[in-house]
Amino acid sequence: MYILKIVLRNVLRHRLRTGLTILGITIAILAFGMLRTIVGLWYLGVENSAATRLITRNAISLVFSLPISYYERIRQVSGVKTVSYGNWFGGIYIDEKHFFANEAIEPKSFLELYPEFVLPDEQKSAFILDRKGCIVGRKLASRYGWKTGDLITLRGTIFPGQWEFVLRGIFTGAEKNTEERVLLFHWDYLNETLKKTVPRRADQVGFYVVGVTRPELAAQVSQDVDRTFKNSLAETLTETEKAFHLGFIAMTEAILVVIQIVSYLVIVIIMAVVANTMAMTARERIGEYAVFKSMGFRSRHIAGMIFGESLLICLIGCTFGILLTFPVGSLFGDLLGNYLPSFEIRRSTIYLDIGFAFLVGIVAGIFPAVRASRIRIAEGLRRIG
């Protein structure tokens, strides 16, 4: 009790110094929380992928395509229930800043394979019937205020030209994390246009989506599919959707690793800052500690005061940091909501925040506490005056 009183008053002794240190911790905790949340989002797509969906793509690289003629042959592999296909379109709406995913797909089979894209029945049939029709996710629609019947024009990048679509439906995600910032349109529309403009690029798909009857068949089916096209012009690589996403993530892995390193560096830096504050504080109070010791107080009492102070400072900063993480996170979510799935701060991030606050508090107190325990009283007293 008494020690708490002393700790509390000591914390308030150099208000500016304490205040700045707390501010530093607050910002560090906030930055750590944001960075971790961003890294977490990257992996979210992986967690959302279904175990019964396989992706077949060109074995050489994601950027090479496969002939549409593979469609029937994949369907004949045993264990395959549904096959869909599509192309990453990469069209741009207005300008690059308005990035969102858009794909040319075979509507009927695709929607069958992705039941998490929930669409009213009449919109679904309107989409399937209209060759120039498209559907978009709810978030995308609300971002641009689109209504069914609207005309949407994309500028093609991979497939040059102005591409016009009629909005036929707006889907909602069945799950919280379902991607709702996608535009999907008819692969046929893309293909028929290509037949007229660049015939050599026609009849090619970027990927097949293969639905298997049971998850445990996934491994066997993917082997069988790839064996089917062994030694053909375009060999295939079939992976579960999860593996496919991880493959995509692997490309960005370096960035993720850097972000993760930075997030931990932030903690290390703040550790140095707090340790410096505590060292400064303890150095000034050497004489005082000597007085405590002369009266019979032990090193552990002094260590208690030092650790108490550094932990208190860290926990105050941590509390502010955590409290700010939520509003700042939702601000981030609002700003980036159109690019990223739900910007949700995880519970584990908060636990890590608290854990690191304790760690920083303890590490920062070690050096001053050891130093204070070693002071010889007579020498400490000589420093006064």
Added chain:
Amino acid sequence: MSRVNNPVVNIQGVYKSYQRGSQTLSVLEDISFEIERGEFLALMGPSGSGKSTLLNLIAGIDKVDRGSIVINGVDIVSLEESALAGWRSAHVGFIFQFYNLIPVLTAFENVELPLLLTSLTRRERREHAEAALSLVSLEDRVEHYPSELSGGQQQRVAIARAIVTDPTILVADEPTGDLDRVSAGEILDLMGRLNSEFGKTIIMVTHDPRAAERAGIIRYLEKGAMVDVHP
């Protein structure tokens, strides 16, 4: 040595030196003397003669190289660190030149501080601290922080803190060294009273002759050795 004497402090053959780089600086050489219970002793001598060093040894905050210091029957030289700390809290009251109050604690809290190491209840601590503060006539400054008190008042708080545990000896290193003449006089009056009325054994380092006058016995140190000056 016919009289039955009962020295509260018995110092025999004490040596103390400091290591300064490769050089050994001998500060105290073969010091032996006794202090009777209830004595008020002034240690005088030129600056650097080793007065503070000797006082620190007696108070158990520094270690001798050689020799023995027996206080109240306890050879403090043989005590290890934590036993010595326990011994200090029970037997020594410190008065410093620069008061050395804890700035974040009020006068009352400063005085109460040494009692935290005792088994007294909160209420007993309060009573003891209040009694000590009224002895130094600071009942009306209980809630003041050191920075809100004059030098003389701070030193009185420090004295209250030193006596609150009723220690065996009071050690004071230049207690008036930082005070104006009036305040210094008050502090010396107070120490005189503690000695005469309450029978406190006091060892005071000073180089102020006026301060030394108040003491019953004056001992001189010169270049680390006791010199007898018979008045």
